[in-house]
Amino acid sequence: xxxxxxxxxxxxxxxxxxxxxxxxxxxxxxxxxxxxxxxxxxxxxxxxxxxxxxxxxxxxxxxxxxxxxxxxxxxxxxxxxxxxxxxxxxxxxxxxxxxxxxxxxxxxxxxxxxxxxxxxxxxxxxxxxxxxxxxxxxxxxxxxxxxxxxxxxxxxxxxxxxxxxxxxx
Amino acid sequence: xxxxxxxxxxxxxxxxxxxxxxxxxxxxxxxxxxxxxxxxxxxxxxxxxxxxxxxxxxxxxxxxxxxxxxxxxxxxxxxxxxxxxxxxxxxxxxxxxxxxxxxxxxxxxxxxxxxxxxxxxxxxxxxxxxxxxxxxxxxxxxxxxxxxxxxxxxxxxxxxxxxxxxxxx
Numbered sequence: 001x002x003x004x005x006x007x008x009x010x011x012x013x014x015x016x017x018x019x020x021x022x023x024x025x026x027x028x029x030x031x032x033x034x035x036x037x038x039x040x041x042x043x044x045x046x047x048x049x050x051x052x053x054x055x056x057x058x059x060x061x062x063x064x065x066x067x068x069x070x071x072x073x074x075x076x077x078x079x080x081x082x083x084x085x086x087x088x089x090x091x092x093x094x095x096x097x098x099x100x101x102x103x104x105x106x107x108x109x110x111x112x113x114x115x116x117x118x119x120x121x122x123x124x125x126x127x128x129x130x131x132x133x134x135x136x137x138x139x140x141x142x143x144x145x146x147x148x149x150x151x152x153x154x155x156x157x158x159x160x161x162x163x164x165x166x167x168x169x
Numbered sequence: 170x171x172x173x174x175x176x177x178x179x180x181x182x183x184x185x186x187x188x189x190x191x192x193x194x195x196x197x198x199x200x201x202x203x204x205x206x207x208x209x210x211x212x213x214x215x216x217x218x219x220x221x222x223x224x225x226x227x228x229x230x231x232x233x234x235x236x237x238x239x240x241x242x243x244x245x246x247x248x249x250x251x252x253x254x255x256x257x258x259x260x261x262x263x264x265x266x267x268x269x270x271x272x273x274x275x276x277x278x279x280x281x282x283x284x285x286x287x288x289x290x291x292x293x294x295x296x297x298x299x300x301x302x303x304x305x306x307x308x309x310x311x312x313x314x315x316x317x318x319x320x321x322x323x324x325x326x327x328x329x330x331x332x333x334x335x336x337x338x
Contacts, residue, residue, distance in 0.1 A: 042214075042215075043214050045211075045212050045214075046211075046215055046230055046232065048259075048278065048279045049218045049228045049229070049230050049259070049278075049279050050228065050264070050267075050276065050277060050278045050279065051220050051228060051261075051276075051277040052271075052275055052276055052277075053274075053275040053276075053277075054271070054273060054275040056275070059218045059219065059220060060218070061215055061218050061230065061337075063215065088337075090217075090218075090337050092220075095219070095333075097325065097326065097333065098219075098333055100325060101322055101323075101325045101326070101333065102221075102223070104223060105222075106221055106222040106223040106225070107219065107220075107221055107222075108219060108220040108221075108222075109217065109218075109219045109334075109335070110217045110218050110219065110335075110337040112338075113337070113338050153270055154270075156266065156269060156270045157266065157270070164264075164266065164267055164270065165278075166278070168230075168257075168259050168279040168282070169281075169282050
């Protein structure tokens with residue numbers, strides 16, 4: 001083969017080996033938020049709290065950046081571009097010291113952090129997933145960066161802009 | 170009686186009618202925070218979350234003003250004067266929409282607000298109660314403003330500056 005033909009074949013083989021064809025679905029595979037936890041997210045304001053039983057068995061807080069909080073408080077859905085919602089979760093742990101003070105077994109508190117998930121609103125970038133990019137970080141490292149993976153579970157909340165969490169007054 | 174004697178007696182009667190003798194125990198009776206919810210407390214940063222079973226049956230978030238958060242993050246106890254800790258609580262409600270998405274009964278979310286409690290650090294003003302003034306607000310109105318009432322339950326946490334809540338990373 002001529003050198004040019006060798007090069008073309010090599011490129012074709014390399015492209016076929018990529019998990020996604022170039023030119024589409026690029027957003028799905030690229031890490032949301034550049035694969036980095038947004039600095040200062042732990043300072044964001046509280047949207048609400050929840051407890052999940054089952055395999056998750058956690059206590060969780062949902063925080064929002066300023067864009068998200070403002071829209072949540074005004075009851076404006078869908079959230080505008082630039083909104084970011086963070087879901088923090090911690091293991092669900094009985095508190096012996098609290099129970100002693102109460103005189104009965106009744107208190108459950110946040111143990112160690114399990115993971116942090118983010119939803120990032122960019123209606124142009126994430127068209128295929130309701131305008132949301134999804135990311136999960138375990139111990140600060142990106143763990144789930146393919147949007148469709150998380151999106152599927154959020155589809156039932158489509159009428160609320162794919163957000164399960166309501167603002168707690 | 171001479172006018173001066175009448176005045177003295179009138180003052181004595183008026184003082185006896187006061188719920189507390191003047192000059193002591195005044196702080197106990199005066200509403201902490203002037204009897205008003207601190208403006209902007211809902212914007213404070215998150216310390217942690219918890220779930221209480223039993224009669225309380227709530228989900229709760231503990232927020233701190235900037236002084237409180239800085240000390241919490243640095244692990245500095247006791248908290249300095251000016252620190253305010255807010256405990257928000259909401260009724261513990263199963264979420265049918267979340268359970269549908271998960272395909273099982275496992276999700277509990279924040280319902281309506283029950284009450285908001287504050288601890289205000291002023292080591293000079295609240296000497297008798299570990300340096301903390303306590304207040305509870307129901308529907309925005311002061312409900313418990315006598316410090317000793319709340320303080321008694323916080324005594325078991327004396328080694329942690331009377332704070333049960335630990336910072337959630």
